[in-house]
Amino acid sequence: MNxxxxxxxxxxxxxxxxxxxxxxxxxxxxxxxxxxxxxxxxPIAALGQILERKIAAAIQRRxxxxxxxxxxxxxxxxxxxxxxxxxxxxxRIFAAFCNLRPVRSLLLVSRRLGLGQFVADGIKMLxxxxxxxxxxxxxxxxxxxxxxxxxxxxxxxxxxxxxxLVMLETEVAALFAIAVSxxxxxxxxxxxxxxxxxxxxxxxxxxxxxxxxxxxxxxxxVGGVVLWCGTMDLxxxxxxxxxxxxxxxxxxxxxxxxxxxxxxxxxxxxxxAECQRSPFDMAEAESELVSGFNTEYSGLRxxxxxxxEYTEMLLIGALLATLFxxxxxxxxGEEWIVGLPxxxxxxxxxxILGVKVVTVFLVMMWIRWxxxxxxxxxxxxxxxxxxxxxxxxxxxxLAVTLLAAGGTHAGEAFGRVASRPRPDLHWLGHLAAxxxxxxxxxxxxxxxxxxxxxxxxxxxxxxxxRS
Amino acid sequence: xxETFLFxxxxxxxxxxxxxAALVRNLFHASLLLGxxxxxxxxxxxxLEQHWLACVQVVVYIGGILVLILFATxxxxxxxxxxxxRSPALLAAGGLAAVLAxxxVVRLALAGRSAADARPAGDMRPDAxxxxxxxxxDLLMGDWFVxxxxxxxxxxxxxxxxxxxxxxxxxxxxxxxxx
Numbered sequence: 001m002n003x004x005x006x007x008x009x010x011x012x013x014x015x016x017x018x019x020x021x022x023x024x025x026x027x028x029x030x031x032x033x034x035x036x037x038x039x040x041x042x043p044i045a046a047l048g049q050i051l052e053r054k055i056a057a058a059i060q061r062r063x064x065x066x067x068x069x070x071x072x073x074x075x076x077x078x079x080x081x082x083x084x085x086x087x088x089x090x091x092r093i094f095a096a097f098c099n100l101r102p103v104r105s106l107l108l109v110s111r112r113l114g115l116g117q118f119v120a121d122g123i124k125m126l127x128x129x130x131x132x133x134x135x136x137x138x139x140x141x142x143x144x145x146x147x148x149x150x151x152x153x154x155x156x157x158x159x160x161x162x163x164x165l166v167m168l169e170t171e172v173a174a175l176f177a178i179a180v181s182x183x184x185x186x187x188x189x190x191x192x193x194x195x196x197x198x199x200x201x202x203x204x205x206x207x208x209x210x211x212x213x214x215x216x217x218x219x220x221x222v223g224g225v226v227l228w229c230g231t232m233d234l235x236x237x238x239x240x241x242x243x244x245x246x247x248x249x250x251x252x253x254x255x256x257x258x259x260x261x262x263x264x265x266x267x268x269x270x271x272x273a274e275c276q277r278s279p280f281d282m283a284e285a286e287s288e289l290v291s292g293f294n295t296e297y298s299g300l301r302x303x304x305x306x307x308x309e310y311t312e313m314l315l316i317g318a319l320l321a322t323l324f325x326x327x328x329x330x331x332x333g334e335e336w337i338v339g340l341p342x343x344x345x346x347x348x349x350x351x352i353l354g355v356k357v358v359t360v361f362l363v364m365m366w367i368r369w370x371x372x373x374x375x376x377x378x379x380x381x382x383x384x385x386x387x388x389x390x391x392x393x394x395x396x397x398l399a400v401t402l403l404a405a406g407g408t409h410a411g412e413a414f415g416r417v418a419s420r421p422r423p424d425l426h427w428l429g430h431l432a433a434x435x436x437x438x439x440x441x442x443x444x445x446x447x448x449x450x451x452x453x454x455x456x457x458x459x460x461x462x463x464x465x466r467s
Numbered sequence: 468x469x470e471t472f473l474f475x476x477x478x479x480x481x482x483x484x485x486x487x488a489a490l491v492r493n494l495f496h497a498s499l500l501l502g503x504x505x506x507x508x509x510x511x512x513x514x515l516e517q518h519w520l521a522c523v524q525v526v527v528y529i530g531g532i533l534v535l536i537l538f539a540t541x542x543x544x545x546x547x548x549x550x551x552x553r554s555p556a557l558l559a560a561g562g563l564a565a566v567l568a569x570x571x572v573v574r575l576a577l578a579g580r581s582a583a584d585a586r587p588a589g590d591m592r593p594d595a596x597x598x599x600x601x602x603x604x605d606l607l608m609g610d611w612f613v614x615x616x617x618x619x620x621x622x623x624x625x626x627x628x629x630x631x632x633x634x635x636x637x638x639x640x641x642x643x644x645x646x
Contacts (some may be wrong), residue, residue, distance in 0.1 A: 137495075137496075140495070140496070140499065170518055171518070171519075171600055172518050172519045172522050172600060175519065175522040175523070175526065176518075176522050178522075178526060178530075179522045179523075179525035179526045179529075179530065180525065182525060182526060182529055182530030182534075183529070185530060185534050186499075186502060186529065186533060186534065186537070189534070189537050189541075190499065193495055193537075193541065201541070205538075205541065208534060208537075208538070212534060215530065216626075231600075232600055384629060384630055385630060388626065388630075389630075
């Protein structure tokens, strides 16, 4: 682990005016990472809730939040900014500002979009009574939401947001991400058990069984990428997906091989399950379990669980983008960004990663409001009988592809010397990497059809009995 | 400075977690304290510059073993009541196991110490082993190939076996689902 990243080192050196001590380092870490994360991810997670309500409304032909605009927050901002004036003066200035034509129309739009709803929700959440049930196990009950949030946030340490923007550069980054997100499992178990309620206990058991089951396909999918890239360093994996020229899209892992595309799909589905998102939300089934492991939680602690869920959605999006979709690299050529000065390069790369993450976020919401909930047995079957075998076959296929590609040349990827660049194939080779597995798969399907007069019955049964 | 502080924190976590896990009567709390101990040990691995080992420690022992223990705890009787009786026989057996285990650990520590003494002064690393993934991979594919392969085979068999067990509870193959 080579320090805390470029920005932190620079800031710490500037603060200390030389070799930074640990106080300067700590301040720099706080300034560069913790504060921005608090300032950015929390509102993003809160906005995610608004987005979710609006999307849900659109899918269900409702309007959704449509009254709470940004007037309130704006008024609060004026009060804070103009604290030295008497209240009546503040209000007069605020009213004058709101009467400006563009401001008025913008406020109207914000009201229509319900943009202020998350502020109202947040205040409501903070104001709720903080209940610890009588039968609850005090410490365990209180600790669980914080652990869940920590488990959701910690993996962000190793996600590269830009060329110089990685909190923790380590060669075991992918493993680190998987490892620390395992803390969520323990947290959910603590929440389920500590609540002292049968609903919570059942919900917690379901949640943990599901999380443990889906960690296997997630681990195997990440393992496939690691096999392909020859490194566990997420930044190096991003670097390896670099492709010179305008069509930098073609360098992304997801288009390298059908097996990697499969793994991307598996990672997304398993990620959905890791976030306990519908259709995998049977651990939070409000109709059966009165909402599961968080039944007994209220107020801020409940909010922390919700925040952890949204953070985890962002995390799955970020990891999916990093592992399969070129990370922070743009799909239309990368050279024009790399050459820019750091203060321009960092936000552009960050925004590109952000767009990818938000896309995943939106697809997750779309799925949530479209599909019904899976049953427990269906969830387990999907993991063990569909995703895990798909992962194993894909990993085998990737290994064979790597063997067939043979010669890899030692080059440098993206300013960092990658441990092993992805196979440098002729375009025919790339074509073959797709054509051969697809042809073999098609042959298998055709043979099965000939033999059984239909697709293999196992395939039909996998989809869940009679459905 | 900060390293020393973090080292002390990790060590305290490990020690306090272990002692707590042994003394606390509530099974669930004991398992959680064991998790704390395992986390502390992962932290200690970081100070040995074994990042890979630290991550694997968290994945295997916290993500795997601890969750398994928690599951077993939840399935065991009277977990909510949570006061386990201590019988003298169990205490004696536990004490014996503890003494034996400590003897092994002390023996290993002494061996490591003499190895460290043999090395030139200033080399504080307990055993010169590069913790990077390539060395680990080389070792697994070289010196430790057979155990590694055996473990992999065992896990694959377990994985396939679980799938087969699930398959057995299906309806007979002839009965094809309509729709």
